[in-house]
Amino acid sequence: MSLAVIHTRAQLGIQAPPVAVEVHLSGGLPSMSIVGLPETAVKESRERVRSALITAGFEFPQRRVTINLAPADLPKEGGRYDLAIAIGILSASGQLKGWKASPTVEMLGELALSGDIRPVRGILPAAVAAGKVGRALVVARENADEAMMAEGTEVFAAGHLLELVAHLTRQQQLPACVPGDVDDAVATVPDLADVKGQLQARRALEVAAAGGHNLLFSGPPGSGKSMLAARLPGLLPPLATEQRLEVAAIASVSGQSVAPACQGMRPFRNPHHTASAIALVGGGSHPRPGEISLAHQGVLFLDELPEFSRRVLEVLREPLETGEILISRAARQTRYPARFQLVAAMNPCPCGYHDDGSDRCLCTPDQIRRYQMKISGPLLDRIDLQVQVPALPAATLLQSSAVAETSATVRERVMAALALQLARQGRMNRELSGRELEQVCTLDGATEALLVRVMQQSQLSARGCHRLLRVARTLADLAGQERVERGQLLEALAFRGLAGGGSC
Structure with a gap:
């Protein structure tokens, strides 16, 4: 034997x-x-x-x-x-x-x-x-x-x-492999300088990058929503060593190239709106990672958000909170990391031209309401920044983009804000718990009273309030301020679609 x-x-x-x-x-x-x-x-x-x-x-x-x-x-x-x-x-x-x-x-x-x-x-x-x-x-x-x-x-x-x-058998030894040099390259992603106009949307991208916040663009076709979303990875800092291993490990078990992770590039996933729930969260008889895990430490972009199945969108709610997905089968359970930034884009109505300043929209109020109701309140509650992207006038489109800020310029401000967050609390603002928010996001009496009135008038949930404060904290970090002031809270309210709170 x-x-x-x-x-x-x-x-x-x-x-x-x-x-x-x-x-x-x-x-x-x-x-x-x-x-x-x-x-x-x-x-x-x-x-x-x-x-x-x-x-x-x-x-x-x-x-x-x-x-x-x-x-x-x-x-x-x-x-x-x-x-x-x-x-x-x-x-x-x-x-x-x-x-x-x-x-x-x-x-x-x-x-x-x-x-x-x-x-x-x-x-x-x-x-x-x-x-x-x-x-x-x-x-x-x-x-x-x-x-x-x-x-x-x-x-x-x-x-x-x-x-x-x-x-x-020691007849001919194999040489031990030697790692090659890997360049930290982020220049291959689209540059923000290509975007003309859309100052509020550009500002929202900067805030989203600085705090790791989720973002929704809404506007007519051709206003630049997808173009803006594709430039978010260029504003994010390169992956750290531990993050590179996590992202590369997910790509490895999925049979995809690990080269982008080796270069420190963050993932950018853009699934089609016909994707199933399993394609998004992962699964199968032998559970494989889905799009949310492939977007770990990067960006998940959902274009034409209302065109996704309601059931598909609802599976995003738990991973957006926990940063991971647990796929359960009869024989075993598989856990994949899924800490991603959600960036979505949508039209305001089925034809896309509602409130664009023209009379092209033929949708009835009931059609517009049903179209917007495809996105549930709980999912919208988890999206920190909700920005309108209007159609640009012809004169703006024909202007030169030479004076526009580049991604590298904005990324410097983003990394400075991230450095403040890591020094203060050891994590990004989006990961702050309620107790930590109380410590790092203290408000003066007048600003706190404003927030209370907005919560009462807008029926803002506790989760919505926390997300609002996280955005305000990020705005203060971008400004280099230790304390969140009234101006930052008002800007956060505007990004949340609650600009009317400023009149309180």
Whole structure:
């Protein structure tokens, strides 16, 4: 009897729990069985591994081969275990001369029938987890750059099974991968200088970037709502190191490129209005991250907001508050981070031309009301800034944009305001709790009385009041002021669509 244990990693959300591939050879009729809750793709590893070993010139054992993927209660999916299974069979059958299965190395990769090692998803979380326990990681060459994002993890990349065997038997060592230089680039995003006019909307973008606030643009077609939203990522600071790992891990398990996260660029997701609730929050039989998780630490832009299904929009309410999404299935639960900024755009009516200063709108008051009612009150209550974007006159459109502020100029003010927030409370204003707001957003008597009257007249909820104060605090930070004054509260009221409060 022969036994070999090879270490690898499963994928569970953005976590990578350890898996031990136990290979046992015994007497009996030649067969190969895989146990340990394998999915269909894992069961198919038998044929891939058999063909890869034979093609590479190894002998497939004519014995009873039992492979256990431990722990047995963790579902296993995909072809990520092929490489570990193949090395386990070679080790258990004595074909790796001078090498015994080592607990200091982990292997991840899918095998082609030719013996080539193919890339798999979720390499970055596995590399981070392997480094935490002091193990090296063997991956396909195409996964090497992604694995090297996990600092402190020794990574070896192989293109073929024979290369890995030569490395293990010390015939020809694989060089340890060296991380390449990554430039912190944010210049590839659209620049705010391209926007003409729309001073209030530009100001709202700056406030949203400085405090992490949610934003809704409303205006006729062609007024620049989508153009403005696309420029928000250029106002945000680059991702910090820990944030880069989070964003790259989500992209990794989704099978997307991790290069933008490596460059410090924040995600910008723009799903079509026909997207389903599962596409937005994630799910499936094997839960995958949805658009809200792919927008983690970035921007989720929903254009034509009322055209989204009401059920789709309502699933946003909880993640907007908690910053994460828990996908529950009968067999397991998967938690994904979802701390994003919501930016939405909508027309004021079905035809889009209501209140644009012309007589083009033919919608009845009832049609306009039904159209605007597609967005529920609880969802609107979670949107801090609600800004009207009017159509620009022809003269403004023809003006030169050379004098407009660039994204880099505005980003300097945003980063200065963020620095004040981090120094004062250690987090962005949007994350302040009610008790923290009481400490950092104190109002004088007259300003507090104004807020009370506005809450009574507008029937503002407690959540709406807190969000109003967070915006006022951000406006004070942009002005470099320690205390929130009446002017900041009035501007926050205007951004909330409660400009009438200024007459109280």
